[in-house]
Amino acid sequence: METIYLDHAATSPMHPEVISEMAKIMSEIYGNPSSIHTVGRKARKVLDDARSVLARAIGAKDNEIILTSGGTEADNAAIFGTAYALKAKGKHIITTKIEHHAVMHACEKLEKEGFEVTYLSVDHTGRISMDEFKNALRDDTILVTMMYGNNEVGTTQPIHEIGEILKDHQATFHTDAVQAFGIEKLDVNALNVDLLSVSSHKLNGPKGIGFLYQRTGIPLIPTSFGGSQEKKRRAGTENVPSAVGFAKAVEIAQQEIESKQAKFKQYRQLFIEELNKENISFEVNGNVENTLQHVLNISFKGMEVESFLVNLDMAGVYASSGSACTAGSIDPSHVLVAMFGRDAEELRNSIRFSFGLGLSEDLVIEAAKRTCEIVKRLAN
Known part of the structure; x- marks a missing residue:
């Protein structure tokens, strides 16, 4: 794999x-x-x-x-x-x-x-x-x-x-x-x-x-x-x-800034398209107009971040959350707390995918497919 x-x-x-x-x-x-x-x-x-x-x-x-x-x-x-x-x-x-x-x-x-x-x-x-x-x-x-x-x-x-x-x-x-x-x-x-x-x-x-x-x-x-x-x-x-x-x-990096921005924007679209194709319930966290194209933070309805990250890792997809996991408990992301409030479900179900060197459109699509499989299996 x-x-x-x-x-x-x-x-x-x-x-x-x-x-x-x-x-x-x-x-x-x-x-x-x-x-x-x-x-x-x-x-x-x-x-x-x-x-x-x-x-x-x-x-x-x-x-x-x-x-x-x-x-x-x-x-x-x-x-x-x-x-x-x-x-x-x-x-x-x-x-x-x-x-x-x-x-x-x-x-x-x-x-x-x-x-x-x-x-x-x-x-x-x-x-x-x-x-x-x-x-x-x-x-x-x-x-x-x-x-x-x-x-x-x-x-x-x-x-x-x-x-x-x-x-x-x-x-x-x-x-x-x-x-x-x-x-x-x-x-x-x-x-x-x-x-x-x-x-x-x-x-x-x-x-x-x-x-x-x-x-x-x-x-x-x-x-x-x-x-x-x-x-x-x-x-x-x-x-x-x-x-x-x-x-x-x-x-x-200076030579590739414009081409990387276009590439990362395409990666975002491909990932999101795959989620939509599989009828996954999700929301993109962040500002659509004012954003760094390589960062894609997604809230998946019905998911729990700890088990999600473990399953992504087992599936060979390495991503992260905004939470610091220590001794089995989660300290909610202060960023998501500021955006959504302390009781929001986004604090418990959001994953950050971020793009860079070594990726291709095929790999991004494959990562999205594996993500969809996990969500379908684990979502409440």
């Missing part, structure tokens, strides 16, 4: 060209980029070249890119770094109820330290209200942190519109673009964002590396201490092979 991986929003397989590039660097470039001798300068050269690729991908300058260990560190650096840098101007932060835990838990930590956080609601499609945002914005707001596109349901937020409003406000604007980078065309200047977080492993690069974009002139207090790497903004010897692999993955 051929297995079908439909969990690319969780992590993606590394592209063969990325693996090849990293293997070459690991065998040939071993110097510390901070060393001034020839071996160190060779490492510095490939690191600088990689940084340039990352910067160009979002319309930034090279020195505006801070390499991190991934999206979580980038989010934390943005939120804590901004809060501590601007606390003399105010202690109010705006975010949403559907952020990744790297943002949610950081904001919760700041609340314990005396900061005030407004968590914006979302509608049943996962999108915020601009009126609610405008009403929440205050003179003492110092940070707005909002994800570009949701990792569970794919809904995108009006980042450009919020950026326009914040142009003449003291608040720093941060967006977690981890799920969108490599899928959507991102330009920090067009979006009017001050800080932007991304991660390599979501776009067929290595795990353990990401970056935080910091617009020139935006204050940020470092959250790690040690050496003077990353222009004294993030201590620690740089991971040169991973930076090179990340840059290679970004180069490939």
Whole structure:
């Protein structure tokens, strides 16, 4: 039985060209980029070249890119770094109820330290209200942190519109673009964002590396201490092979963005068509117009997520839910709770399928067929 991986929003397989590039660097470039001798300068050269690729991908300058260990560190650096840098101007932060835990838990930590956080609601499609945002914005707001596109349901937020409003406000604007980078065309200047977080492993690069974009002139207090790497903004010897692999993955992703969007949109349609053909009772969770095409979150009437995931796994279809399963109990997805309420059936019957490298139309159709068989067998 051929297995079908439909969990690319969780992590993606590394592209063969990325693996090849990293293997070459690991065998040939071993110097510390901070060393001034020839071996160190060779490492510095490939690191600088990689940084340039990352910067160009979002319309930034090279020195505006801070390499991190991934999206979580980038989010934390943005939120804590901004809060501590601007606390003399105010202690109010705006975010949403559907952020990744790297943002949610950081904001919760700041609340314990005396900061005030407004968590914006979302509608049943996962999108915020601009009126609610405008009403929440205050003179003492110092940070707005909002994800570009949701990792569970794919809904995108009006980042450009919020950026326009914040142009003449003291608040720093941060967006977690981890799920969108490599899928959507991102330009920090067009979006009017001050800080932007991304991660390599979501776009067929290595795990353990990401970056935080910091617009020139935006204050940020470092959250790690040690050496003077990353222009004294993030201590620690740089991971040169991973930076090179990340840059290679970004180069490939940038060349394929439009074709991937069209392909993933087709995959969504094929999957949904197969469910309709088999008369499966379901609803797509998320926003039809404003969405990341590679994320498809579906609520299946009469299904229970735990047994559903186990049966999908046994059928060779690897997907996920928005729930964290621990010790036989389920902690409902905070994203679905925000969208539908704590008692909604969507919390118990929703599965996320996400598309990426290595898939084909035939494989997507086959995955949908196997899903239909399970639903017909298990649905109440």
